[in-house]
Amino acid sequence: MIHRFLTAGAVALMAGTAMAQSDGEMVTTFTLSNGMDVVVVEDHRAPVVQQMVWYRIGSADEPVGQSGVAHFLEHLLFKATDNMESGEFSATVAANGGQDNAFTSFDYTAYFQRVAADRLELMMQMESDRMVNIRLTEDDIATEREVILEERNQRTDSSPQALFREQMHAAQYLNHRYGVPIIGWRHEMETLDMEDALSFYETYYAPNNAILVVSGDVDPAEVKQLAETHYGGIPANPDLPDRLRTSEPPQTTARRLVMQDERIAQPYVQRSYLAPERDAGDQETAAALYLLSELLGGGTTSYLANALQFDQQVAVYTGVFYNGLSLDDTTFSFLVVPSEGVTLEEAEAALDATYARFLEDGVDAEQLERIKLQLRASEIYARDNVDGIANRYGRALTSGLTIEDVQAWPDVLQAVTPEQIIAVAKEVLHPGASVTGYLMKETPAEEITQ
Amino acid sequence: MKALKLITAALTAWVLAGPAMAEVEIQEVTSPGGITAWLVEEPSIPFTALELRFRGGTSLDAADKRGAIYLMSGLLEEGSGEMGAQDYARALEGLAASFSYDASKDTLSISARFLSENRDEAMALLHQTLHAPRFDQDALDRVRAQVLSGLRSDEKDPNDIAGKAFNAMAFGDHPYGSSGKGTIDSVGALTRQDMFEAHEAVFARDRLYVGAVGDITPEELGALLDGLLLDLPETGAAIPGPAVVTISGGNSVIDFPTPQSVAIFAQAGIDRDDPDFFAAYIMNQILGGGSFESRLMTEVREKRGLTYGIGSYLVPRDLAAVYMGSVASANGKIAEAVEVIRAEWQRMADEGVTAQELQDAKTYLTGAYPLRFDGNGQIASILAGMQMQALPIDYIATRNDKVNAVTLEEVNAFAAKFMAPEDLHFTIVGRPEGIEATSN
DSSP: OOOOOOOHHHHHHSTTOOOEEETTTTEEEEEOTTSOEEEEEEOOSSSEEEEEEEESOOGGGSOTTOTTHHHHHHHHTTSOBSSSOTTHHHHHHHHTTOEEEEEEOSSOEEEEEEEEGGGHHHHHHHHHHHHHOBOOOHHHHHHHHHHHHHHHIIIIITOHHHHHHHHHHHHHOSSSGGGSOSSOOHHHHTTOOHHHHHHHHHHHOSGGGEEEEEEESOOHHHHHHHHHHHTTTSOOOTTOOOOOOOOOOOOOSOEEEEEEOTTOSSOEEEEEEEEOOOBTTBOHHHHHHHHHHHHHHSSTTSHHIIIIIIISOOEEEEEEEEOOOOSSOEEEEEEEEEOTTOOHHHHHHHHHHHHHHHHHHOOOHHHHHHHHHHHHHHHHHHTTOHHHHHHHHHHHHTTTOOHHHHHHHHHHHHHOOHHHHHHHHHHHOOGGGEEEEEEEOOOGGGOOOO | OHHHHHHHHHHHHHHHHSOTTTTOOOEEEEOTTSOEEEEEEOTTSSEEEEEEEEETGGGGOOTTOTTHHHHHHHHTTSOBTTBOHHHHHHHHHHHTOEEEEEEOSSEEEEEEEEEGGGHHHHHHHHHHHHHOBOOOHHHHHHHHHHHHHHHHHHTTOHHHHHHHHHHHHHHTTSGGGSOTTOOHHHHHTOOHHHHHHHHHHHOOGGGEEEEEEESOOHHHHHHHHHHHHTTSOSOOSOOOOOOOOOOOSEEEEEEOOOSEEEEEEEEEOOOTTSTTHHHHHHHHHHHHOSSTTSHHIIIIIITTOOOSOEEEEEEEOSSOEEEEEEEEEETTTHHHHHHHHHHHHHHHHHHOOOHHHHHHHHHHHHHHGGGGOOSHHHHHHHHHHHHHTTOOTTHHHHHHHHHHHOOHHHHHHHHHHHOOGGGOEEEEEEOOTTOOOOOO
């Protein structure tokens, strides 16, 4: 066990702020006076640090008609500021032997650098600069819009599987912005302009909407001092809007999609259900859903693999996916890739029958215990990847959870009972909340002549 | 922002002189039975990462058995000893250990991770995996169906199509000229006996390299290795000779219905043990290495918005070396991207790099080096890789000196000699507009 203790003297210096510390994960947290949350995860094995700044803003917060602007803005933050030339940010990171990048999701936008530990201050100086000082040109807008359109080409339009996922998602959400792709719909991306980007930036990029996560070979007291110096002087945005989002109405009707694409060599069927996410102080339902997904789809010993791949041999692959880290309702989904000669209808019927039998059989206590054992071990292995722990905090804190929720999660998982798992399965996975999709090769009659 | 730059320069000087790498202390361990391993003791977390590498990889497939070694590696977790596939998986889950397998052109690797509290049981299971595979017919058929499903998908993947076409052109009948996963026909014909033969071909002590990092002492590691590996056969299948690399200038175009063309571009490469390797490494960093600062990234993405991603890579494999890159660009734009890349190839050959570019690349490469020693599994993998490349055990401490020792004259003399714009070949998959295929 690695224990990190601050000396009493160091704590006393930080008059006025409480520094909470979790010994199990080498984690220290505090909040700056302007409302910026800070998480420090220590690992002193190598002289390396990672700085991440997470904004509580993602594609699901975008104005109507401007899909993709959160991600577009993420790209534009590598252009000029009042103090740096376009491209100078990454050039400076590289000139210091570091690596940097950024990513955008439904609920967050995050920027990070990995670099030698003694360069942390320079990284903070630059990251705090671009929180408030970007200066864009029309040329930046025009060129970078081409780049994000090529990114959409590469990630989505070149992949029928990605296009299918996009359609499944759009069908799942009747009223919530999660139905719109993070990268944006192409026709809206093409119209994104300077005003869209700047309006989004000025509204949401502020210290009281950001979380600084520093991981690696650092001293929390020193991080606090540096953070006060570089981020602490940026005023909070008093007009920061609440994250008001539309919510889903009761979903009452099963939806079905068929997508045909001549690039598909291996057809498959996917089924997703609208499902609750992890909520602050209330993670039990999500924990039961996570264990349900592991029991049904967690590898060779899972219920679906056993039935569909081993016994009936109707599938070459089965998978079950649930990610509870989400600000609003998430999905619980199944994937079945049928064996050769098995139709998608047959694969779907086998999935339904198998799941019904699972509910009758109940949870295999030994399997549940093995899953819980692996979860306990994963907390040991996780300590080998301090950036992974940093990520966990960043995603949780931008998804409406607290530090306490993150630290309670392993115990919440361990406490789930077989009865809770079956109860939550029956409650959540009902046909009205489902989307079933077939992705298949185009049938010859429908082939388009070139 | 001048002040910023001054700070940068000062910090850089300090760190280049500093002992950034002193943390990775490698010990060479020789087991009582004579097996050599490199070890970094890291007792702070109670687990060990163990990397076993067997030289040869999928290039050891028998002539008419393409895909046998790849399939065999996928079957190692499908039962051994008295355990069928699911009993085996339950046993592994019960130990919270993980063993993963990777069969590449040059190497079959086993990456194991196991807790200190049940290390002996985990190693007993790994021993059984290595020495008593079952290759049951039902498991073979099940995993074969997964491989075939993947092969069918590869046939519709523009990147796979491009890679396959390029390899066939560049390496011909050599194993490098075809996919180690095999073909739908060759995999379809593989038998249980082929799996045992593939196993015998690969697993032998004369081609074994071991890296270990974690909560384990040299004595414990020595005993572990003897128990695990001493009863492997002394030798396996003969490793094939070098491939003849055939790349000539021009374009190949493979029609595929997609809105964005993908292109692989390549010329002959340079071996890892070539005295010019560090000059090549720095030159590539400047042309198309993995940061936002490369010339290709600047010219193709930042200035013109022709792509989301472009990069170039030195690929020095055991049996052949190529210098290649890849780009993806809308069908209507790929012709311009190709033109810009060709011009950059020519510019590098004609003008080389500037003193500033050289300095920036050195600063980046030397500063980024420590970042890769990132976790026990990653370090174990690096230790095994260093041994395969016959690098000295103190290499990590001297590597940045080697980068810094390269002069501007060396890089530019190398670029003039090595860069071959007239031989740069583009393999393009998509519906590129304004690009004609050349015969080759």
